[in-house]
Amino acid sequence: MSRFRVERAVALPPAEVWRRLTDWPAHGERIPFTRTTVLTPGPNRVGTRFTARTRVGRFGFDDPMEIVRFEPPGPEGRTGVCGLEKHGRVVRGRAVFEVTGTGPGSRVVWREELRLRGVPGVLDPVLAAVGRVVFGRALDGLLGNGTAVG
Incomplete structure (x- = not known):
């Protein structure tokens, strides 16, 4: 399993950051060769499903996801947490x-x-490095070029 972490600090209030991060179609605009389609009508909540479709030429794959935890940041400074499960082939x-x-x-x-699928575990460090770069750039775009923390 490839694991990575991206952190950013931005001069935006938590509610605005949350709004931008839970705009799933906007993610597709920031990830190369990807479009995101929300499959569940209504506001985001546990159970909301969406699919990120990545395609380069004739090669493509779906990354279907479901929200399994959805706790927006609170007015008393409570940390907001969104958890996604990826269910693709x-x-x-x-x-x-x-x-x-x-x-x-x-x-x-x-x-x-x-x-x-099809990528051996020995390549997990490479996937993690690529993930940090790709998701870091996507996060910067969603947040308006936030300042890197780590």
Whole structure:
């Protein structure tokens, strides 16, 4: 299983960061060769399903996901947590992001655990490095080029 973590600090309030991070179609606009389609009508909640479809030429795959935890940041400074399960034939695993208020801004921690079908475990460190770069850039785009923390 490939594991990676991306952190950002931004000068945006937690509610705005949360709104941007839970705009699933916007993720597809930030990840190369990917489009995201929400399959469940209504607002985000536990049980919401969406699929990220990545395609390069004739090669493509779906990354279907479901929200399994959805706790927006609270007005009393409570950390917001969103957990996703990946149920695809090619991509399996989970993602979790946390949004914490830090005075006038916010801190985001994004963690992924992925297994790609057909990719041997010996390549997990390479996948983690690529994941940090790709998801870091996507996160920067979603947040308006946040400042890297680590």
